[in-house]
Amino acid sequence: MPAPALDFRAFLGKLLADGDAVTIEQTVDPHLEVGAVTRRAYETRAPAPLFAAPAGAAPGFRILGAPAGLGSTPEGEYGRLAAHLGLPRSARPRQILEHLVRAMHAPPVEPVLVAEGPCQEEVWTGDDVDLERFPVPLLHQEDGGRYLGTYGFHIVQSPDGTWTSWSVARTMLRDRNTLTGPAMPQQHIGMIREMWSRRGEHTPWAMVLGAPPAALAAAGMPLPAQVNEDGYVGALAGAPVEVVPAHTNGLHVPAHAEIVLEGYLSRDETAGEGPMGEYHGYAFPEGKQQPVFHVEAVTHRRDPVLPVCAAGVPPEENHTIWGTMISASALDLLRSAGLPVDLAWCSYEAATCWIVVSVDRARRTAEGWSEARLVEAVADVLFSSHAGWLVPKVILVDDDIDVTDIGQVAWALATRCHPGTGHHSFPQAPGIPMVPYLTPEEARAARGGKSVTSCLLPEDFRGTTASFRGSYPEQLQQHVLANWSRYGYGGATA
């Protein structure tokens, strides 16, 4: 059996064994109750709920909520995310980012085609295709429908076969064999759909639910166009992903997946989709017309587990997975452009609406970067990129600030950003139209509402940081730490 990063069932087994998932044997209703339990698990940092008996589902069909929610202990905070990527569960953001960036520079490890896999233990075709057999949840009372695909990815391929795209996006159930959901023209699924449409054809399509966790993470990552996510997954996991040919349309799908939908993405047919509680933390009153996905076959592992993301206020997977993968992509772009950048991090608390970038102060000084030039260069790199399209706000800080600590970021914003000169607006920059504060015109044009906020200290700043780490000799700090419990403070020393 592949490692947990390459096999959802093994990943689930690991969470259960580590106490980071709990099995809920009692019947739970996919109508709102699954969503409510999952939301509360995110918001209290409880283990992931495995719903073993969702009401109305075929026997054995299960749901896993909060597959990449945060944990409650400092050692295990990022543990579910780290387990997606094959890292120790104690891994922290810097280690996770460097791991993701390293794999971007490693040669791709292409998937291996195998004859059969657990994802095809059961096969439904023709009239047997009935998506209602899955426990499809209504996740929030404000949602316009039930969502089957909240934690799965689309597989599409360019007509010439050179570009295979794996990408996460949501899909809402319409009826027993159709779904609807976004395929934005700026996202790779939209670009490939446009290639097929120009030929007058529908787009051959598959969707994977309960995918290998590393593959799900890569499919939520804004790698550049023409880059195949499947080769990146292999580089990331250190072993190729095993794929099998889909039953009906020849696409290759991960062998170690829970559920695979096969069919096509319509060229011209649309249907009402949403509204849905979304990544920024809001639900809006109206849905939109979105393309229709036709399901011609379903294959699944025995006793399949449907993973579910109940999107909304942080932290959920749009922050822990999407935000982290954007952070890694942006970090790599900024470094590769030669900018003196230390780290980049989409604070989960900011709901993937800002990214904090720390600047290597020593390098900045040595290379003579003025604040104005740095602001301009960061905006140039990010606002023209696929990754930077997704995040509207950039915050620049010096590298004494740990960008992964929201407390330090708030302190820097309050004490280092000059209200008159620190805010730079980029009204012409293209960006994702889903950002809540955009005007209707900006959302229509998918342009504007983008900014760089500088919290860089002036070169002649004379303050030092008044803190435990900043205000005492190293030797005294060590003495205090060594004596901490003797002072009467219990066990904690760090």
Ligand SMILES: Cc1cc2nc3c(=O)[nH]c(=O)nc-3n(C[C@H](O)[C@H](O)[C@H](O)COP(=O)(O)O)c2cc1C
């Ligand atoms: C849980 C989750 C849900 C997501 N939902 C959507 C979505 O509904 N629509 C969308 O365009 N992107 C969504 N994304 C973000 C995309 O997966 C991400 O931008 C990715 O880069 C898209 O793939 P591409 O770069 O190959 O186009 C989601 C990401 C995650 C982790």
Ligand SMILES: [Mn+2]
């Ligand atoms: Mn892509």
